[in-house]
Amino acid sequence: MRTQVAIIGAGPAGLLLGHILHQAGIGFTILERTSREHLLGRIRAGVLEQGSVDVLAELGLDADLRERGLTHHGIHLQHDGERHHVDFVELVGRTVSIYGQQALVAHLLAEHDRLGSDIRFEVTDAAPAGLDGSNPTVSYTDGGVATELACEFVVGADGYHGVGRRSIPGITAFERDYPFGWLGILADVPPSTDDLIYALHRDGFAMHSMRSLEVSRLYLQVAHDESIDDWSDARIWDALQTRLGSDGWTLHEGAITEKSITPMRSFVVSTLTHGRLFLAGDAGHIVPPTGAKGLNSAIADVTMLGRALVRSIREGDETGLAGYSDAALSRQWKVQQFSQWMTDMLHLHREAPDASARDFRYRSQVGQLEYLFGSRHAQESLAEQYAGLPFTTE
Structure with missing residues (x-):
């Protein structure tokens, strides 16, 4: 089997990256270790930044968000019963949207179904190889059958416990529990x-x-x-x-x-790339939920990575891929400090x-x-x- 981009993980990062690639005419296969039912049943974050909403709109993937999402103009902060409203629109001219990750995954998956995308559920033993060369592969077991998928690039969007991060030699992690x-x-x-x-x-x-x-x-x-x-x-x-x-x-x-x-917990890896392998979302970083950044960080990663992959495959321009890890981690450390600040300020x-x-x-x-x-x-x-x-x- 062969595809252009092998994506490990069918969470919001992997599914959204698939749509970015599809719209550029680039082939992909998504490998997911859990069942479709389990994927759709996971309850996760529910706040989308303005930039995340804009990306979904640009890709034409915001129909369900527009119908079911709730636009919020700010947040309330309080202590000892004293409450204060922070108005984002008045302060910076931006909003956030309440839209559960579960709903986003369901919509992205439904759109992949409509397109006939190649998404394989309940695959086991996924293992990237040949990442230092120009012809990487991902071997895996699907329905008891050992399979090898040849590709040009591998993306690990498979979360904290996934194989993606474990495939990068010498990678280190910075953590706070x-x-x-x-x-x-x-x-x-x-x-x-x-x-x-x-x-x-x-x-x-x-x-x-x-x-x-x-x-x-x-x-x-x-x-x-x-x-x-x-x-x-x-x-x-x-x-x-x-x-x-x-x-x-x-x-x-x-x-x-x-x-x-x-x-x-807070968690960030030292690099998001190794040869032809790129990490995105929880595979590379986790934030405490106080700042509502987990899902948005995944969307930011795949937006940057998707654009870079398109430029590489379509134009032969490797600049974006070469700079992806530094750019994504630079943004992520800003996100980490904000999430830590909110967490430390508001918890006993x-x-x-x-x-x-x-x-x-x-x-x-x-x-x-x-x-x-x-x-x-x-x-x-x-x-x-x-x-x-x-x-x-x-």
Whole structure:
């Protein structure tokens, strides 16, 4: 078998890259280790930066987003019940959109079905080879049959545990683990807010997000090793009422349809390239979800990488591919610092050695928020980064 670009991973990065290549007339095959049902059932991030929305529109892949997505003009930040709105449109003239990754994957996959794209599910033992030469391959097992796929380029869009990153010799990683996680729920209740709410509270962080006008998505800071079995629905709603409470505002409760605890970490690799192999998305970096950057970072990667692959294959111009790793990682480190800043500012830090140190840390975080509330320059910086940095290889 032969194709031009072998893409390992059918998440949003791999699926979107396939569409970019298709529109340039470049052949590709996508290999995915999980089932189609599992891929469509994963619940992930739900905030798209302005740049991500623009890319989907440019590619003609925004029909479902336009129908079901919710445009938000900013976010609410609060501490101890005091709430302040940061208006992105007024500050930087940009918006964000609420549109779940699950919905994006479903739409991208449906469009691939319409095109008849070559996507193979439940393949095992994927192994890139010959990456230093001009004729790399990916061997894999499909339905019990060993197969080898010859190609010009290999893209590892297969996540943190994928084979892509493990195929780069000498690669190193820079990591930070956090001593807390997010307990997230989906609830069948209309959102109680117009824009997302991020709340610092002495009991821990809380967030009010949404998936649609009928479904709310809410989060609580918990210890990273807590069990979801210890959190009854009643306990969850009680904690949300306490941490998100604000005078004159009501949090509406409803049936909880999904709940889980996700640990938080920061992770970036030293390079995204090796010969003819290129990494994109979670294969190369992971951010804590506070800044809503995970999905958007994947879209930024494949937008830059897709353009570079097209120039290489169509025009013989290797400049974009040669500069891809540096450009993508430069953007990613800016994204990492923003995500870390948001996370550190809004979460309770129980790891401080004593009560006095913990109280000092909390009061300094309140000071950060109070400064932000009173400074237009600080708000502009937050709005610029939250709404999204440019996607460029320049």
